[in-house]
Amino acid sequence: MHRRAALAGLLCLSPALHAGLPELIASAKPAVVLVGTYAETDSPRFTFRGTGFVVNEGRSIVTNAHVLPDPSSLASERRVVVQLWRGPGRWEMREVQNQALARVHDLVLLALQGAPAPVSLRLAGESLMREGAEVALMGFPIGGVLGFAHVTHRGVVASVTGIVLPQASAQTLSPAAVRQLREGSFDIYQLDAVAYPGNSGGPLFDVATGEVIGVVNMVLTKGTRESALSAPTGITYALPIRHVHALLRQPPP
Structure with a gap:
């Protein structure tokens, strides 16, 4: 009760x-x-x-x-x-x-x-979104430089493409990570939407339904990290929500 x-x-x-x-x-x-x-x-x-x-x-x-x-x-x-x-x-x-x-x-x-x-937030199902779908991402770009306030950017799923995420260091290469590298890439969303440092980890919404379809992961930069602020490429990557469903199915530690 x-x-x-x-x-x-x-x-x-x-x-x-x-x-x-x-x-x-x-x-x-x-x-x-x-x-x-x-x-x-x-x-x-x-x-x-x-x-x-x-x-x-x-x-x-x-x-x-x-x-x-x-x-x-x-x-x-x-x-x-x-x-x-x-x-x-x-x-x-x-x-x-x-x-x-x-x-x-x-x-x-x-x-x-x-x-x-x-x-x-309500999560979408595990099927991948179609290319061209309208999406919106929400988060805290640039951190607290201008004060903490939710910011939303709108765009589309430009591509569903394969990728292998880089590892921060050799120490983070777990047996599972090594297997993934050997087996190849997994699908990720490439977005025609602007994101900045601070957006990492934020939700990606399907504008048509309001459901979360992905997790903002990284931004393509032209050079240095600072260039993401001064000259954003407008290309952002997000992880499909199917991987969050997999996390939720894991037994508690």
Whole structure:
């Protein structure tokens, strides 16, 4: 009974609630979160690292694995947290714990500590989207340089193409990653949409239904990381949502 009561107030975004992009943006904001680290001794105390979004009836957060710091680099007083949006200029910090990891697909599922988040995004099925489909991505480009505010960019699925994601270092090459490299690439969405550093880990929406169809992963740059800000290519990559479904099916650690 207690679990039913706790979940009764959750809002799961669905096609029935979706009436257009402005409505989708307004309803999705509470489920798109800041991901970072927190320590009393840091200045600022919260350090932004990327975007995430709420799934699993408010109990879990999806983001890119590369958004999280290397555990060996975390001091004992620093911990990974998310910030839930509670209205303009209002954020609620919550601790998270690793729930499931797919290093090969650069995805991680984080268990939200405490009560479930009040809004959870609805995931699309596991079929790939057709090229030409209208999409929108939401996140926090450029981090907190201009203050933390949700930003939405619109575009289309330009291509469904094969890719093997680069590994950060030889130390991250797990047996599963080595098998993936040997077996070849997996499908990823190439988008005709602008994203920037800070968008990593954010949701990619099907504009027609309001469902999440992917996770923003990386941006094609012309040269340095700074060029993504001064001269964006307008080419962004997103991981299909089928890989998030696979994470959700993993047994708890």
